[in-house]
Amino acid sequence: MIFTMNITKRFTSVFIALGIAVGLFSQPVSQFGEGERVVFLGNSITDGGHYHSFIWLYYMTRFPNRDLRILNAGIGGNTALDMYKRLDSDVFSKNPTTLVVTFGMNDSGYQEYNGDDGARFGEEKYRETYENFKLLEGRLKGLSGTKIVMMGGSPYDGAAKIDGNTALRGKNDVMQRIVAFQKKSAEENNWEFLDLNAPMTAINQKFQVNDPGFTLCGLDRIHPENDGHMVMAYFFLKEQGLDSNVVSDFEVNASKKSVVRSANCEISNIRGNEGTLSFDYLAYSLPYPLDTIPRGWNAKKSQADAMKYIPFMEEMNQEVIKVSDLEKGDYKMFIDGEEIGTWSSDDLNKGVNLAAETKTPQYQQALSIMHLNEVRWEIERNFRDYAWIQFGFFQERGLLFANNRASLEALDKETGNNGWLRMHRDNYARMMHPSFRETRQAEMDMLVTKIYEINQPVKRKIVLVKI
Template sequence: MSKKIILFFICSTIASGLFSQPVSQFGEGERVVFLGNSITDGGRYHSFIWLYYMTRFPNMNLHILNAGIGGDTAFDMYERLDDDVFSKNPTTLIVTFGMNDSGYQEYNGDDGAGFGEEKYRETHKNFKLLEGRLKKLSGTKIVMMGGSPYDGVAKIDGNTALRGKNDVMQRIVAFQKKSAEENNWQFLDLNAPMTTINQKFQANDPGFTICGLDRIHPENDGHMVMAYLFLKEQGLDSNVVADFEVNACDKSVVRSANCEISNIRGNKGTLSFDYLAYSLPYPLDTIPRGWNARKSQADAMKYIPFMEEMNQEVIKVSGLQKGAYKIFIDNEEIGKWSSTDLNKGVNLAAETKTPQYQQALSIMHLNEVRWEIERNFRDYAWIQFGFFQERGLLFANNGASLEALDKETGNNGWLRMHRDNYARMMHQSFRETRQAEMDMIVSKIYEINQPVKRKITLVKI
């Protein structure tokens, strides 16, 4: 099956009703909080979403915040709403759960179906507690988000699939959707479309998965798929970076979308003009980031039509003499195209050499550093709510809390892993300094993400 046919199938499936209610686009001054488990806690999908807004809407003052904690269930999220979620003053709150709620190894026991039913009922009971609190929250848009799937189909050496786990997770998504409908909340499902992608590619490669080698935690490519599905549900699949056409014969602007074209000049074999786009292209990371990561964000382009739908910076030049042309932007050679290609249109967002792409790339790297600092805060939150809360030491941050932690580190590898981070983050001055670093990075991003007028020159070879 060809890539185009697969992409068409995925797009058609998504468009045919997997999402029952639209998720509105984020707006000026919003504080968007993603509440979830480890897939949110250590994941990048929300960071990828913010990067889209950073580059596509450079004048929008937007903040996206991570409120995920590894291992959390709906009940755990309910327990930390006041101190870890509502305290972030969200204008939009995205709520996702189900992976831990639905349980694990017992699916392959003597009564896997009975275990699944028990976990489903328990999850529904816990969710009603969470739902009750969310109903009382005023001034905040609520989005129920069905989480990424457990991949029980992929052939993965050394990892036996849990039979029926994702079926239970899909039942959990169903009551999330029902709750959204009853409460007039927004809703989207990641489980079904991600499962569809897995199924299509597993037909040719049984070992394929976008859910990670543990069948649970998506790698960078899976998180980009999640970001794409979220942005698509927001109706951003037709939002161009820029799209314009210049006629070389009469030196006119035929059309322009989200950009300005001016100062068109030319003589035999050359054409130049000034170009100011109102957005930047979306930069795709080609490095597999994270522990034992094998796939990069850019690898997701093999599964989703993100470039075709959401990353179009199209230059079209009609009326050129037949032949090949070099394109220069601000005197930097970008590439060579035929007059036929230029007449059809060339997507500059796919060209990493352009000055505007390099500008966007610096934003991507700054956003990655911001994400890394935010991870320190999430590891600190994990200690607080996963260890200290049940011991009556929530946010005590004193000698007694560190002593209690050290008593358990010998028996708990997760506590050992987070001990050094907590020993620093327990000090208010350290947390304030780290927060100031993040604030400075975000401020710098919104300073350097402003589009710049460029000079584009075509030279006939």
């Protein structure tokens, strides 16, 4: 593990430059285990966001035999009080073994920060949030068999220069105070804790020095795009201690035709003659596939764009091949007959990160998993839109899960006055039928089953040919 330890040391300086101290998080978040059901409870950033899906994709590819489930329990517009009201019907009913709890964006309020007395408004919202959280905390204390993770949410970016969007003065200060009492509660209740607000704010501040319009928090200062969600996933995985976990790392001595070392992989059947070296390679993990498509309404940034801000590739996506004692020259690399690229003997002696090479068969295998996971995420979003209607509209009208003619008529009476209801109406008209929900759930189950069938690493043949 010398290689990965050196990576971690090297990027300590990067985080110091970003203003992110080593050991930022006060309590570690344990890794997810085989058979776990991890539920993320939150607001719209969780509801419509990708960070939890990106986290699951990491587990799908890095731990192919660790079959687990990560479930979305976010609803747009929610506060801690709203979450408290739907615990039984929408959260505990998912039977979580781990429950990740995040709130604060809606709790802390909005436009009044720029009013006549924004400071007083912020104090009132802080106290209101604290009182609502105590209700939530009381229910969580009563849970048995469920690990609780308090997660300080992504920040409101009041510093970015964004045309047409006036920043709310002091809002994120109140959000950071909310994070502070989340942390205190975690300490008092022996819960796990991490904070996304401080490290994401530090990245924003770092890049805004040269680009005042830079933000991880979207053009509304609230909702991160795909790159921001990947940053969130990165900090979560880092807190789980996965920043030194390699896909594989091995060295082959060409002249001796021997394995010098191997981590998380097997190297066998080494053969060679003048100008050619071949061997079998079986990694126990797959590289993490990064989506290059901006996904979502009006999205302009992709998951892969996050690599400009975080050392994810260097810390968490290393599939390193090193070949020593090669005859000097340039070599073409083939994997299972596919030409991957050309490297010099010096490059190969230093080590090449195959996880950065999208042509490899193992990367393509991981890419298919990414696409299946994305379709699963899209179906799960239908369930979250259905939950939004139930808890955001029907609950206060005594029609929670009624799913009958009366509920549809009540909905139709209001759609003309509420654009959000109009947006969700068609989805509800389908999802109100049990058979439709059962079919959609079966589709998700089938996708996950297929993912855990095809995510098993395959033995590959690597051939180096001198040019």
